[in-house]
Amino acid sequence: MSGWTKLPQTVTLSEEIAQLESNMSHWPNESSVSKQLYDRALEVMPGGITRNQPWQEPFPIYAARGEGAYVFDVDGTKRLDLLNNFASLVHGHAHPEVVEKVRERVGLGTAFTLPTEAEILLAETLTRRVERFEWVRFSNSGSEAVMCAIKAARALTGRPKLVKLEGAYHGSYDFAEVSLDSNPENWGNEPRSVGFSAGVPQGILNDVIVIPFNDVETAERIIRASREDIAAILIDTNPSYLGFAPISPAFAEMVRRVSRDIGALLILDEVITFRLHVGGAQSLYGIEPDLTCLAKIIGGGLPIGAVAGPRDVMKVFDHRQGKPLLPWSGTFTGNPVSTVAGSVSLELLTKEMIDHIGRLGAHLRDELSKVMEKTGFPGQVTGVGSMFKICGHQRPITDYRSAYHNPSEAKTLRLLQGQLVRESYHVSSAGLGFLSTPMSLDDIDGFIQATERAIHALEPELQG
Template sequence: MNYPETSPESARLYERAKVVMPGGNTRTTVYFDPFPIYAVRGEGCRMWDADGHVYIDCINNFTSMIHGYAAPSINAVVSAQLALGTAFGAPTSSEIDLAELLVARLPAVDQVRFTNSGTEAVMMAIKAARAFTGRPKIAKIEGAYHGSYDYAEVSLDSRPDNWSKTPASIAYAKGTPQGVLDDVLVLPLNDIATAQAVIAEHGPQLAAILIDPLPNRAGLIPARRDYLAALSKAARAAGVLLIFDEVISFRLGYSGAQGLWEIAPDLTVLGKIIGGGFPVGAVGGRADLMSVFDPTRGKPALPHGGTFSANPVTMRAGLASMQALTPAVFERLDRIGETVRQGINASFARHGLAGVCVGLGSLFRVHFTDQPVTDYRSVYPNAEARRKLGKFHIALLNRGILAAGYGLFALSTPMTDSDVTEIIKAIDEALAEVAA
């Protein structure tokens, strides 16, 4: 393959798309210049594009397809449900089944509420924290992505030209009201002193602290255990709720990141892998907190609905997906993830190229930097790093590896040891091309 010359059908589809969709796409994340490749089929850990090229898929629809494509156990339950109906104006037992599994796996969660996306789940968690505490403000980590809710987007892509010693609240999208920025405080990752100072100053107005313990867009740098412990302690002392966004990090282990870090958040946000390849989100937490959604005594403190929330196709697919994720499966994902990370870092050294691979479990990101990696600012890519990332991405495509253009990789359960070897070899060759 020699993209873009060998992708004429994807180019043709993109020309059609530009006529009827702004910029030719519905998801900014799938676009890259001069045009994205168009998928037509997936099976196991591989994806076929419109021009007949085959890729080992190392992004898996941005971490959601942990079992790859067309997993027989998931296909079977989806096919059975399709014959019975896809969505009803009534509850089904399927949502109880999945909720019971999630509650069993997450000791900090007593009850669950389903949504249609991670964005919606984050939004409802923030609104739940406000409804429960009666406070308006939230705090979040600089550079962390939590979906498309205005408040959760603040300081998602702050830049060196607007950085200050204590991170400021910077609008992500044009038109963000000043009132949104006023109600969001921004914390640096892994900086205990700053977090404690912000909580101490604003505690009486602070409803919640929103944190992803392995924030992808902030570099996929793990939050330190002592940082999370200090954050949790300071929050509880101030009556502030701790919200864990585990939309992505739930794929790190049987009980998610909170199980690995042994932290009990007040509210947990889930998505991606719990839907088995279908749109999904969920917010869960202690029963007293979740009571803000309870309609049994009249209008709840936080009314919530959704036409397709907890639809039985998603619930059945999600249950099958989660049941297949046993402790042994997570151990294997940990092993192959560590093998690839070690292989990539060895390649950086072998080619004399400044860079590092970071992550945990089945997730990792490549950064072209020679600086210590500690937080969002430490891995913010300058123009040269962006150039290298772009070259790296295309070099991988030409070797049959699909990854995110910004250096994110996510492994899946169908990957064999020979697939892992092939991934490491392709990354090594791509890095050699970048270094040349």
């Protein structure tokens, strides 16, 4: 075990209570184990991290273990995990049935150059849940799934351009990242194609058309202006960067109708929203996509991605008549550990479980809104089902621009999030949260009470 930092031993309930009472001293204490680990990480990784989203000022909190709805950090602090690895742990941490099947599978081998029954079982599980899922093609992440779907649309249509929503997140792919974080200085009167990272080629920006969410007239006009060149329209029914604002029925009807009119594919990103209904958000909102991108909960907490759809579209991957239009593969694609974990996780995610976390989500949003009104906190909480987002402003949110935080509003949100971490509740720095099935009403009420305490503790800074 040389080179590893010694972690706290498992503690009793009374010891956990004592730890909770002293949590405030653990982070961001300069003498904490998390700080020691971060200092080591700075020597071997850029900025000391390998993922940007979990970053926490002034240094990240390092996890030791997870159990159900809770995560324990390396300093022994127990927090309610309201983030669940950005929506991938719908059953929380270390669900016994998932752990049992994964242990059994690992003992038989983790990856092969040969296919396994496990990938068939997960594909069968998915096709049973959604009628339009006739064939499934696996990948290793949500980013890969989106990349795969975009390439499939280009292969089938012979066209280059992609239409996407302003401010919608679809993973780490240049085309999908366009206008992800545009701002008032560069977004234009109507959405412009703005690169997310430095060095995005102009050719990529030229091939991505950005439309405003839920603005039917403007979006349809922009799409039809390039109708001959569009391969696909990529949408999300509840974009996370937009506070999970729901797609309007009129907008959903428009993108489906127009995509058919112009001969383009409609791609639905369900990487996050598949948790909203047994049949995903497409069943909840009555949308019929040509391709659906999946990840997160379909892997049971392990890396995975997938594209699913009707056979007449998914034939783009079929190799049986020679080289397919899209040869898609990967060393770990469809690996048996992820697919076994995913099958178990989805079988456990029944309608009753989805309803349970949906009720908890509604309760959280309702009660947290009351707290914000009572305390005069200049923010709001939005969301749907088991997903929520705390915002640092009170504007009605319908699209990216109404959701956008100016520097002052972003600071308000960061202050609240940091205080919630000190209160032993884990939410993202962007205010995002995703509930898990082990959570109880008491867990949510505890979070609501902690948020009220956090707001009061921040009053001097917020008023300043």
